[in-house]
Each structure stands twice: as C-alpha cells, then as structure tokens.
Amino acid sequence: MKFEKVFIDGLILVTPDVHADERGYFFETFNKSKFTEGGIDLNFVQDNISKSVRGTVRGLHYQTGDSAQGKLCSVVTGSVLDVAVDIRFGSPTFGKYYSVELNDVSKQQLWIPPGFAHGFSVLSDSAVFSYKCTALYNKESERAILFNDPQLKINWKVADPLVSEKDLHAKLFSEIEKDFHYKIKGD
Numbered sequence: 001m002k003f004e005k006v007f008i009d010g011l012i013l014v015t016p017d018v019h020a021d022e023r024g025y026f027f028e029t030f031n032k033s034k035f036t037e038g039g040i041d042l043n044f045v046q047d048n049i050s051k052s053v054r055g056t057v058r059g060l061h062y063q064t065g066d067s068a069q070g071k072l073c074s075v076v077t078g079s080v081l082d083v084a085v086d087i088r089f090g091s092p093t094f095g096k097y098y099s100v101e102l103n104d105v106s107k108q109q110l111w112i113p114p115g116f117a118h119g120f121s122v123l124s125d126s127a128v129f130s131y132k133c134t135a136l137y138n139k140e141s142e143r144a145i146l147f148n149d150p151q152l153k154i155n156w157k158v159a160d161p162l163v164s165e166k167d168l169h170a171k172l173f174s175e176i177e178k179d180f181h182y183k184i185k186g187d
Contacts, residue, residue: 001031003038006100008086008093009182012040012111013100014072027107029074030132040111042070044132049076052122052129057161059119060085060145060170064179067138068114071131078127079103080120081157085145085173088115091182095173097154115180117145121156143179144170 002015014035016027028034035041052058060083063069073082085097101123102108112118120129144167147156151173 001028001034001038003035003040005039006098008084008096008098009091010113010115011084011098012038014038014040014109014111016107016109018107029109030072040072042134044072044134046133046136048131048133050129051126053126053162054122054124055158055160055162056122057119057147057156057158057163057167058121059083059167060117060147061119062087062114062117062143062145063135063138063141064143064177065141067135067141068180070111070113070134071118072109072111073102073118073120073129073131074107074109075102075104076128076130077104078122078124079105080122080124080127080129082110082120083118083154083156084110084112085117085152085154086115087117087145087176088180088182089178091115094182095151097152099154115182117143119147121158121161123157143176145173145176146170149173
C-alpha cells in the first residue's frame with residue numbers, strides 16, 4: 001500500500017497493491033498495521049454504502065463534537081469525484097478543497113479526518129460508494145455546507161447536478177460555526 005499526503009494537511013490518498021491474474025484480482029481495502037505505518041492510526045465503528053446515478057452530488061456533510069467523523073472513502077463500482085473541504089479554523093488551507101477521482105480501476109481510497117466537509121459527485125452511469133467512519137452517525141451533530149457555495153467554487157464535473165432537498169438547503173460556507181480548529185502537530 002502507498003500512502004500519499006496531499007497539499008491539505010491531514011488528507012491521505014491510499015493506493016492499494018492489486019494482485020491480478022487471469023482469474024481476476026485481489027487487494028486489501030484495510031489493514032490496521034499498514035494504515036498505522038502509513039500515518040492513519042484509528043478505529044472504525046461504522047461502514048456505509050451508497051449507490052447513486054450519474055450526476056448525483058451528495059454533500060458537503062460533516063458531524064461535530066464527539067460525533068465528528070473521519071472517513072475512509074472508496075468506490076466499489078463506477079467513478080466519483082470525491083471532495084474534502086478544510087473547515088478547521090486557523091488552518092493555512094481553511095476553505096480550500098481537495099478533489100480526486102476515485103474509481104473501480106485505480107481502487108484508490110481517500111482518508112478524510114475530522115475537520116473536513118465531505119461530498120462526491122457521480123461521473124459514471126452509476127456508482128457504489130463505500131466509506132468507513134470513525135464515529136457513528138448522529139443526527140443532532142450532522143451539518144452540511146451548500147454544494148455549490150460561491151465562495152468554495154467547487155467544480156463537481158457534472159452538468160446538471162441531482163441533489164437532495166436537504167442538501168439544497170444547506171448553509172453557506174461563511175455561515176458555519178467554529179466547530180474545528182487547526183492544530184499544529186506537536187501542540
């Protein structure tokens with residue numbers, strides 16, 4: 001497994017070692033020892049799967065307080081644009097986003113720690129999206145930022161987004177509470 005830090009501190013792109021032959025392929029999606037060596041030492045408590053059609057945009061979601069979630073995101077079938085927005089006040093990348101295409105060809109995963117809003121758009125006819133969470137879903141701590149917030153300027157790479165009513169009524173980025181604060185390593 002390869003663990004690659006990206007330009008926003010905390011996000012890690014994970015590339016598995018895929019073993020393929022004439023029968024098909026095999027790879028590990030999670031190995032605690034390897035993840036710990038790669039800088040991701042945590043415990044997952046909930047796994048989620050969603051299936052969505054082309055053009056769907058889900059997000060930008062996050063949870064606060066003791067229910068803040070880290071997510072290990074991957075695609076089982078299809079292709080998505082996965083997006084993480086830094087919502088840690090004081091971070092040098094506060095309000096910036098990282099996006100990466102996750103698909104069933106590269107089999108890459110994106111680790112998103114607490115302190116980020118997360119969303120994805122579906123680029124293929126349909127996609128099955130999987131994410132492992134470090135905290136259980138908690139409706140009371142659930143928050144969302146409007147996917148097409150003019151301040152964030154996210155290019156979702158879909159022409160006519162299909163978005164839930166709930167996500168269409170999310171807050172603007174400028175309205176979020178100071179739930180997360182950036183911590184310099186060693187502090």
